[in-house]
Amino acid sequence: MSVFDLSVTDALLSTTRAVRKRLDLERAVPDEIIRDCLELSMQAPTGSNKQGWRWIVVTDAGKRESLAEIYRKGADTYLQDGYQEAKAAGAAQDVRVYESARYLSDRLEEVPVHVIPCIEMHADPADNPELWWPSLMGSILPAVWSFQLALRARGLGSTLTTLHLNCAEEAAALLGIPDNIKQVGLLPVAYTKGTDFKPAKRRPLDEALHWNGW
Numbered sequence: 288m289s290v291f292d293l294s295v296t297d298a299l300l301s302t303t304r305a306v307r308k309r310l311d312l313e314r315a316v317p318d319e320i321i322r323d324c325l326e327l328s329m330q331a332p333t334g335s336n337k338q339g340w341r342w343i344v345v346t347d348a349g350k351r352e353s354l355a356e357i358y359r360k361g362a363d364t365y366l367q368d369g370y371q372e373a374k375a376a377g378a379a380q381d382v383r384v385y386e387s388a389r390y391l392s393d394r395l396e397e398v399p400v401h402v403i404p405c406i407e408m409h410a411d412p413a414d415n416p417e418l419w420w421p422s423l424m425g426s427i428l429p430a431v432w433s434f435q436l437a438l439r440a441r442g443l444g445s446t447l448t449t450l451h452l453n454c455a456e457e458a459a460a461l462l463g464i465p466d467n468i469k470q471v472g473l474l475p476v477a478y479t480k481g482t483d484f485k486p487a488k489r490r491p492l493d494e495a496l497h498w499n500g501w
């Protein structure tokens with residue numbers, strides 16, 4: 288017997304996509320929904336239970352415009368090169384991802400809510416980098432994914448993006464983020480146009496699975 292209705296939980300886990308072209312740029316997002324989803328996301332685990340999450344929610348149109356410019360500065364070359372390489376290699380799925388990423392990049396300011404997840408840095412990375420990076424990212428990315436799942440369950444969508452981090456200091460200056468707070472991405476959030484997302488084609492499990500050793 289299952290604890291939860293697996294048809295519901297498995298559908299949520301397998302159909303929460305990186306949504307870009309199907310973000311509804313016309314529909315306003317109530318602040319309360321963002322708050323509810325963030326509240327849920329903070330049930331995620333953190334190393335030593337430090338709970339160092341910080342969320343910067345940006346709805347101000349001027350700041351979204353500035354963030355979009357920063358994002359494009361960080362993204363343009365990467366997206367252009369990636370698109371050309373995928374096309375030359377005949378990698379159809381990658382071509383679609385780059386086209387979709389370009390679509391989002393071109394109109395990021397129009398997405399009604401930008402959420403920048405951040406994590407407070409406690410220890411010095413030089414002390415033990417092997418442990419530091421997994422602990423730091425592992426203390427924020429589970430919460431980010433929970434946030435995305437909670438959005439999906441309510442008819443909203445997002446994509447975890449990282450390309451603005453090429454110009455992270457500019458975003459930090461714009462938003463007044465202190466030096467000990469690390470940004471880990473930018474999530475454009477909106478209602479989705481329709482909710483009928485499907486599981487993605489992924490490589491077979493057995494290509495990635497090692498049981499009792501490599």
Ligand SMILES: Cc1cc2nc3c(=O)[nH]c(=O)nc-3n(C[C@H](O)[C@H](O)[C@H](O)COP(=O)(O)O)c2cc1C
Pocket residue numbers: 303304305306384387388391446447448449450451487
């Ligand atoms: C660490 C990470 C960084 C990402 N950065 C970006 C980004 O900067 N811009 C973007 O449009 N998508 C970004 N993505 C989204 C991926 O392109 C997306 O998850 C992938 O294509 C799979 O899409 P799917 O989950 O809908 O199948 C990122 C995803 C991850 C996990």
